[in-house]
Amino acid sequence: xxxxxxxxxxxxxxxxxxxxxxxxxxxxxxxxxxxxxxxxxxxxxxxxxxxxxxxxxxxxxxxxxxxxxxxxxxxxxxxxxxxxxxxxxxxxxxxxxxxxxxxxxxxxxxxxxxxxxxxxxxxxxxxxxxxxxxxxxxxxxxxxxxxxxxxxxxxxxxxxxxxxxxxxxxxxxxxxxxxxxxxxxxxxxxxxxxxxxxxxxxxxxxxxxxxxxxxxxxxxxxxxxxxxxxxxxxxxxxxxxxxxxxxxxxxxxxxxxxxxxxxxxxxxxxxxxxxxxxxxxxxxxxxxxxxxxxxxxxxxxxxxxxxxxxxxxxxxxxxxxxxxxxxxxxxxxxxxxxxxxxxxxxxxxxxxxxxxxxxxxxxxxxxxxxxxxxxxxxxxxxxxxxxxxxxxxxxxxxxxxxxxxxxxxxxxxxxxxxxxxxxxxxxxxxxxxxxxxxxxxxxxxxxxxxxxxxxxxxxx
Amino acid sequence: xxxxxxxxxxxxxxxxxxxxxxxxxxxxxxxxxxxxxxxxxxxxxxxxxxxxxxxxxxxxxxxxxxxxxxxxxxxxxxxxxxxxxxxxxxxxxxxxxxxxxxxxxxxxxxxxxxxxxxxxxxxxxxxxxxxxxxxxxxxxxxxxxxxxxxxxxxxxxxxxxxxxxxxxxxxxxxxxxxxxxxxxxxxxxxxxxxxxxxxxxxxxxxxxxxxxxxxxx
Numbered sequence: 001x002x003x004x005x006x007x008x009x010x011x012x013x014x015x016x017x018x019x020x021x022x023x024x025x026x027x028x029x030x031x032x033x034x035x036x037x038x039x040x041x042x043x044x045x046x047x048x049x050x051x052x053x054x055x056x057x058x059x060x061x062x063x064x065x066x067x068x069x070x071x072x073x074x075x076x077x078x079x080x081x082x083x084x085x086x087x088x089x090x091x092x093x094x095x096x097x098x099x100x101x102x103x104x105x106x107x108x109x110x111x112x113x114x115x116x117x118x119x120x121x122x123x124x125x126x127x128x129x130x131x132x133x134x135x136x137x138x139x140x141x142x143x144x145x146x147x148x149x150x151x152x153x154x155x156x157x158x159x160x161x162x163x164x165x166x167x168x169x170x171x172x173x174x175x176x177x178x179x180x181x182x183x184x185x186x187x188x189x190x191x192x193x194x195x196x197x198x199x200x201x202x203x204x205x206x207x208x209x210x211x212x213x214x215x216x217x218x219x220x221x222x223x224x225x226x227x228x229x230x231x232x233x234x235x236x237x238x239x240x241x242x243x244x245x246x247x248x249x250x251x252x253x254x255x256x257x258x259x260x261x262x263x264x265x266x267x268x269x270x271x272x273x274x275x276x277x278x279x280x281x282x283x284x285x286x287x288x289x290x291x292x293x294x295x296x297x298x299x300x301x302x303x304x305x306x307x308x309x310x311x312x313x314x315x316x317x318x319x320x321x322x323x324x325x326x327x328x329x330x331x332x333x334x335x336x337x338x339x340x341x342x343x344x345x346x347x348x349x350x351x352x353x354x355x356x357x358x359x360x361x362x363x364x365x366x367x368x369x370x371x372x373x374x375x376x377x378x379x380x381x382x383x384x385x386x387x388x389x390x391x392x393x394x395x396x397x398x399x400x401x402x403x404x405x406x407x408x409x410x411x412x413x414x415x416x417x418x419x420x421x422x423x424x425x426x427x428x429x430x431x432x433x434x435x436x437x438x439x440x441x442x443x444x445x446x447x448x449x450x451x452x453x454x455x456x457x458x459x460x
Numbered sequence: 461x462x463x464x465x466x467x468x469x470x471x472x473x474x475x476x477x478x479x480x481x482x483x484x485x486x487x488x489x490x491x492x493x494x495x496x497x498x499x500x501x502x503x504x505x506x507x508x509x510x511x512x513x514x515x516x517x518x519x520x521x522x523x524x525x526x527x528x529x530x531x532x533x534x535x536x537x538x539x540x541x542x543x544x545x546x547x548x549x550x551x552x553x554x555x556x557x558x559x560x561x562x563x564x565x566x567x568x569x570x571x572x573x574x575x576x577x578x579x580x581x582x583x584x585x586x587x588x589x590x591x592x593x594x595x596x597x598x599x600x601x602x603x604x605x606x607x608x609x610x611x612x613x614x615x616x617x618x619x620x621x622x623x624x625x626x627x628x629x630x631x632x633x634x635x636x637x638x639x640x641x642x643x644x645x646x647x648x649x650x651x652x653x654x655x656x657x658x659x660x661x662x663x664x665x666x667x668x669x670x671x672x673x674x675x676x677x
Contacts, residue, residue, distance in 0.1 A: 021637065028638040092485065104551045104590040111638055135485070142498075142535045143591050145604035192483055197494055197533035200589070214493035214519065216532040232488055274636065275553035275594035282595040282636020299636070315552055347594065349553055363552050367589050373532075458558025458598070459611040 011261040012289035012330065014299070019261070022269050023245050024285045027115040033150050035157040038118040044163055046252035050126045051169045051187050054251070059130040063247060065255030067267030072098055072203070072240030073314065073344045075266075075333045078247070084227040085131045086235050093133035094231040096209070096238040097124055099140040099147070100202040103314035104367055105347030108271035108283045109241035113140065113147035116245070117154035121191065123244030125168065126251055128189045131237050136191040139208050142198050155191050164190050200371035204420050205238045207373070218375040219420035242271055262288030266332035266343075274300045276350030277307075277457060286331075293327040295348060306353040309436065312336055313344025315364045316425030318432030319351065341432070356450040357437040361430055362391035368426035376419035382410055383418075383426045394441070397448035404441050408434050468514050469500055477518070493519050493529055497536055505545075506537040534588070541584040542577045544622050546570070547601040550587050553594035562598045562610055563587060569619055583622075596633040608633035 011019050026032035026041070038044070050059050064079030085093065097120065101109040112120060124136045138155075140148045158164040170186025199217050201207045206220035209231050230236020246268060250258045259267045266288040272295050275281045279301025286295065292310065296302060309319045310326065318341040320326045329335050336343040351360060365387045372384035390407050393399050407430070414427040434441065443451040470477040476499065484491040496518060500511045507515075507530060516526035530536045548563045566585055567573055574587040593599035596608035600618070607618060607630050614631075621628040 024637040028634060101592050102590055105553055105594050107592045107594050110592050115638075141592070142533070143588075143601065146606070194491070195495065195498060197498070198535035198588075199533050211494070212491055213488065214490035214521075214529060216529055232485070273595060275597065276556050280635060282634070282638060284636045311552075349556070349594070352556070355556065360552060360555075363550070363555055367551050370589050454560075456558060456561050457556060458561035459609075460613060 008260070010263065010289070011287045012263060013294060014284070014286045014290055015294070016287070019269075019287055021285050022249050023112070023119075023242065023271060024283065025116075026119070027111045027283075029115065032115050033117055033154065035118055035154065035161060035163075038116070042252075043118055044122055046248045047122045047125045047129075047163070048169050050251050051129050052171070052184065056130045056132055059126060059251060062255045063130070063250055066246075066250040066258035067255075067262070068243065068246050068250060068258065069266065069333060070240055071242035071246065071270065071345070073103065073316075073342075075343060078239060078243050081227075081239070082127070082131050082237055084225065085237060086227065088132055092135065092232075092234050093131060094135050094137055094234060094236040095124055095128045095131060095133040096137040096139065096205075096212075096226075096231060096236055097241060097244055098203060098205065098208055098238055099138060099144070099241050100196055100200075100208060101144075101241070101345075102141055102200045102203055102371075103316060103345050103347060104364070105275055105311060105314045105349045106273055106345040107275075107347070108273050108345070110144055110147055111283060112241050112245055112271075113144065114150050117147075117150045118158065119245045119248055120151070120241055121154060121158050121164070123247045124191060125163070125187075125189055126247050127237070127239065127244060129187055133235075133237070134188045134190070136189065137194060137212060137231060138191050139194050139196060139202065139212055141202070142196045148193070148195055152193055155193055159190070199373075200367075201373045201420075201422060204422065207420070208238070209236065216373070218373050221419075263330055263332045263334065265334040270331075270346055272331065273345070273347040274350070275347070276310075277304045277352050278302065278350055279304055289330040289332045291328050291330055292348065295331070296327065296350065303350055303352065307350050308353045308355075309351040309357070311347075311349040311351065311429070312341050314347040315349065315367065316428060317342040317344040318428050319436065320432075321436045322351075342428075354452050354455050356444075356452040356454070357433055357440045358391070358394055358444050358450060359454070361433045362388070362395055364429055365391055365426060368422060372422060376423075378414055379418040379420075379423040382414045383423050386410060387426065387430065394444055395450075397444070399441075399445040401442070401445055404434070404438070404445060466510060469503070469511055470496075470514065470518065481518075490519050490521060493521070493526065494533075497530060501536060504540070505542075506540040540577070540581065541586075542581050544582060544627075545584045545586070545601075545603050547586045547588045547591075549589070549591045549593065549597065549599045549601075551590035551594075553590075554597035554599055557597035557609075559598040562600065562615070565612065565615060566600075569615075595635045602628060605630050607631075 031037050060079050060082050068078045069075040070078055128136050166188050167186035168189055171184045173183040174181045194212050196202050202211045202217045204219045207217040211217040226236040226238055261268050270288050271283050271285050273283050284299045307322045309322050311319045333343045369384045369388040372379045374380045411427045411431045414423050440451050480492050480495045496515045497507055500507050512526050513523055516523045550559050570583045570585055572585040574585055577584040591599050593608050598610055600607045600610045618628045
């Protein structure tokens with residue numbers, strides 16, 4: 001690792017000796033979900049530091065300095081988002097945690113909640129202090145029952161220990177006379193744990209808020225943005241589980257430490273997820289800017305069969321053809337945008353050579369069709385109805401070349417025309433599959449059978 | 461399966477009802493809608509018409525509104541599901557790990573197709589979308605519990621348990637950084653600062669074996 005005179009090069013590889021696993025330090029460790037385990041390893045020190053030694057503005061500035069970008073998929077700068085909150089005006093303010101992880105290929109937040117729930121509570125406490133919100137809302141997807149139980153128990157533990165509730169980190173007056181430190185009332189903060197019930201759309205922030213309020217989870221019109229009118233129409237900031245967990249370490253070790261990892265536009269450490277036919281799939285924590293090759297080969301052990309494409313960040317991100325150039329790309333927000341894709345949640349799915357691309361995309365499309373909320377016409381008609389039917393026709397061997405042209409046109413017309421990003425999430429990967437694998441579509445319509453027949457990968 | 465009675469579900473559970481309502485701010489009573497539905501469904505394996513009326517009245521919305529909410533979410537059931545509700549993920553990563561074959565095996569084993577419950581009320585089968593278990597696919601959710609990396613052999617074991625009337629205990633499948641063996645443990649130094657264990661940057665590959673962790677169910 002070469003270094004320039006006074007400023008060391010940023011850490012962009014997990015094999016950099018300066019790198020250490022941070023977010024997933026406790027994940028996979030037996031008993032790590034208890035308060036006792038967490039506190040014995042320095043847990044809640046960052047929250048104490050934030051609440052007793054830092055002003056809310058200082059916390060926000062530290063997060064801004066860290067360069068943390070939202071880990072839910074969109075990559076919006078977290079500190080900037082926090083600063084959008086209106087001035088304190090006596091209204092209730094909310095900090096919301098989006099734990100509705102449901103983008104196919106993403107499974108990092110589940111383990112964070114199951115094995116390290118206190119890290120998330122601490123992050124929410126710090127964020128609540130930063131934006132002066134006294135109520136936190138933790139919205140966990142309905143299927144994550146173990147995570148829900150662990151969070152429920154952890155919240156109860158934190159309440160019992162005075163880490164949630166009235167006067168968190170309150171102090172008694174100390175000393176006498178001129179040298180006395182006055183009593184601090186502490187910070188009032190508690191978390192409402194809310195369980196979803198199986199709807200991908202709840203990952204969209206305003207749909208999540210509707211769901212929390214006991215409504216159908218249709219997205220809301222923006223603006224107003226959540227900072228102006230969020231939960232119950234009140235000022236709200238919403239972040240992803242991993243973002244909150246990152247904040248704990250940013251406060252503890254400083255924004256500059258966090259920014260020493262990563263690339264120009266993407267800082268810090270990130271949880272990447274690897275699935276598909278590879279030797280060792282799973283969640284791997286790596287510094288931003290690490291390459292696909294490092295994830296897939298060095299950590300994941302490489303594909304178990306020849307691969308032809310990879311999906312870089314959850315099924316909504318456009319796939320990239322498998323090549324040495326692709327594998328050497330750094331996994332950061334800017335690079336993915338440059339090559340016409342997105343980092344998304346960092347959920348990498350390897351697509352093997354033997355998997356028919358049309359079949360794979362039909363699967364992706366069916367997912368978004370199933371999850372479309374039906375509120376707006378382009379998505380209801382395009383994503384939920386037409387596209388899956390077209391794929392059905394193709395896979396039945398009844399498609400024509402004209403159908404392919406029609407599908408490409410439909411996908412173009414879907415882009416940017418729907419009420420929320422769900423339609424784009426469906427249209428983008430389809431467009432990318434046409435761009436890179438149109439030959440497979442053509443083979444299917446010309447021969448009435450896929451180029452790659454179905455093979456079983458089910459283990460005995 | 462017990463016949464539902466007309467006695468209101470929350471009549472003899474005032475503390476539970478109050479605890480749920482008290483979770484939310486006074487202006488947010490409607491937020492209790494989904495938690496109340498969850499309570500009913502966990503007890504009765506579905507949310508019947510009478511229960512829906514009761515819940516609507518508690519939170520102060522019309523039955524139509526409550527029904528609208530209930531029908532939006534795929535995990536609320538209008539009709540009772542069986543003792544073992546089998547939910548098999550069919551989304552891309554699980555598909556690449558054999559999810560389609562797993563579903564077909566479930567069809568053969570139970571004689572059901574997705575959406576059906578057998579006459580005895582033992583099994584319900586349902587195809588579901590991504591369960592967030594992509595690294596440990598294919599995944600089969602039995603009631604609240606994930607069973608991951610379900611092989612053909614493992615599936616046979618699961619059915620042996622279920623047919624004997626027992627809730628199968630999951631093996632906690634791990635992968636990537638979820639394997640504790642190569643975890644860098646931070647320990648507290650005497651002066652209160654944190655230091656890293658000497659082997660802190662170990663990135664030795666996990667071997668993909670699973671940790672047995674009972675009691676998750």
